[in-house]
Every structure is written in C-alpha cells, then in structure tokens.
Amino acid sequence: MGRKPDVIAAIQSLRREDNKTTNSVFPWWLAGKSRETTEWFRPWLSAAGVTDYAWHGNRRTFCLWLAMAGAPMKDIQVLAGHRTLTMTWR
DSSP states (O other), rough: OHHHHHHHHHHTTOOEEEEEESSSSSGGGTTTTTOOOTTHHHHHEEEEEESSTTTHHHHHEEEEEEEHTOOOHHHHHHHHSSSSHHHHOO
C-alpha cells in the first residue's frame, strides 16, 4: 500500500474550491456536456488497451477493500450507497 499517498493526492487534485465534502469523487463536470460519469474514463481504457471493463467493479473493489480492512458492514453499506445491508452482504 505504498501508493496510498499518490492516490489521495490524485483524488484531492480533482476538488474545486466550490466542492463540498458531499460531492461525488467523479463529478459530472469532468465529462464536459455529458452527465455520464464514466465518459471521461473511456478514452483512458482504450489507450491502455483494456477491454471488458465494468465500471461497477470499482464499487465492488471499494467494498471488498473496506471489508478486508475490517470496516463494519454498516459503514460499508453507507459508504457504498446501498439501501439495505442485504445488498452490501451480496
């Protein structure tokens, strides 16, 4: 996990002065006119030669890493935006 400071710095660089802590990490304004949050990411996938990429995998990875770090399931539910613990357990 030696890259953690790099990741934090990268995410913080996306913040604007008018951003609130409740704003999305990947705000729609990065995609230009589109409100699709993945639009900005697709050219990077193509340039890297990545195929069969599922954006939803980011949420799964996020949840799994939290679980492996010992986060309580209720915290994971809230952070992932799941309505029920059943969804989080799935």
